[in-house]
Amino acid sequence: MTPGSEPAFDSPWHARAFALAVAENEADRLSWPDWTARLGATLRNCGLSQSLNGGDDYFLAWLDTLESMLVEEGRIERGEIEQVMAELAEAHEFALHEPRNVQHSVGSD
Amino acid sequence: MESSENGPVSAHGHLPTDPELRVKALEEILVRKGLVEPAALDAIIDMYQNRVGPRNGARVVARAWSDQDFRTALLADATGAIAGMGYAGRQGEHITAVENTPDMHNIVVCTLCSCYPWPLLGIPPGWYKSDEYRARAVREPRKVLADFGVTLPEDKAVRVWDSTAEMRYIVIPERPPGSMGLDEEALAELVTRDSMIGTGLPMEPQF
Known part of the structure; x- marks a missing residue:
């Protein structure tokens, strides 16, 4: 492997979080200069208590920033994410008892 | 290594970690509201994973x-x-x-x-x-x-x-x-x- 040819994203959720923000930008609902200013502020706050390594912690900051901006702009409700997380976790638990299609059955109803 | 940050491992298998669930939930909400389509996200990921x-x-x-x-x-x-x-x-x-x-x-x-x-x-x-x-x-x-x-x-x-x-x-x-x-x-x-x-x-x- 030549330097620089490692995968673009270390985890699938990094890629998904990345794409959600880019999709908002592509839909002209998020300006990139605003985004970088907000992401920079989140990273600065997170970095006060620990040194961020640019992996999970970076994409957690990315996700926090996106959630905050969506809530502020009224596109999602505060608490909505926790509610859907609980639904998904329940669906996942249920799916784990099914013999097959574990991934596909999550959230398919 | 599992830690509380990585989420619990149930007897049935690995539960999605908290950030995985958060992202999935956020996507689900935006899809339900008609603000984003999963295929559009797939296309963005494919672009940056494979083509650029x-x-x-x-x-x-x-x-x-x-x-x-x-x-x-x-x-x-x-x-x-x-x-x-x-x-x-x-x-x-x-x-x-x-x-x-x-x-x-x-x-x-x-x-x-x-x-x-x-x-x-x-x-x-x-x-x-x-x-x-x-x-x-x-x-x-x-x-x-x-x-x-x-x-x-x-x-x-x-x-x-x-x-x-x-x-x-x-x-x-x-x-x-x-x-x-x-x-x-x-x-x-x-x-x-x-x-x-x-x-x-x-x-x-x-x-």
Whole structure:
């Protein structure tokens, strides 16, 4: 492997979080200069208590920033994410008892 | 290793970790509201995972090494010059090319977050996004370069470029000795991602 040819994203959720923000930008609902200013502020706050390594912690900051901006702009409700997380976790638990299609059955109803 | 941060492992198998669930939930909400389509997210991921990466930047550098007119145009207006090669898009709207010379080495950082010329280099590596690199590249660039295995002569100046949402940078490294006679395709093979960030040097040709 030549330097620089490692995968673009270390985890699938990094890629998904990345794409959600880019999709908002592509839909002209998020300006990139605003985004970088907000992401920079989140990273600065997170970095006060620990040194961020640019992996999970970076994409957690990315996700926090996106959630905050969506809530502020009224596109999602505060608490909505926790509610859907609980639904998904329940669906996942249920799916784990099914013999097959574990991934596909999550959230398919 | 499992920790509370990685989520519990149930008797049935691995539950999605908290951030995985958060992302999934956020996507689900935006899909339900009709604000995003999963296929659009798949397309964005495919683009940056498979189709855009440092090979694009390497082709630009290889052309700059072999075509003086292109090099001049690239240094004058990188955005226009790379658009002429078909490289444009998000985070590539305003790009500046900076050239390494026998007297000057350039290195790029984003002290704010992780601004980076996506159409040329793809998604930045983890270290580029780390607090350590973002802080130290400005404060002690020579030490950072040494950590990357790059030791420069004392009399070579180092210039640090801080990227923003408005301006991103690509380093045109010095053409390696012994690469005369190689065509653009062979030259591009010598250009590493890190050499275009300034934390590395191009490879030398192997004969």
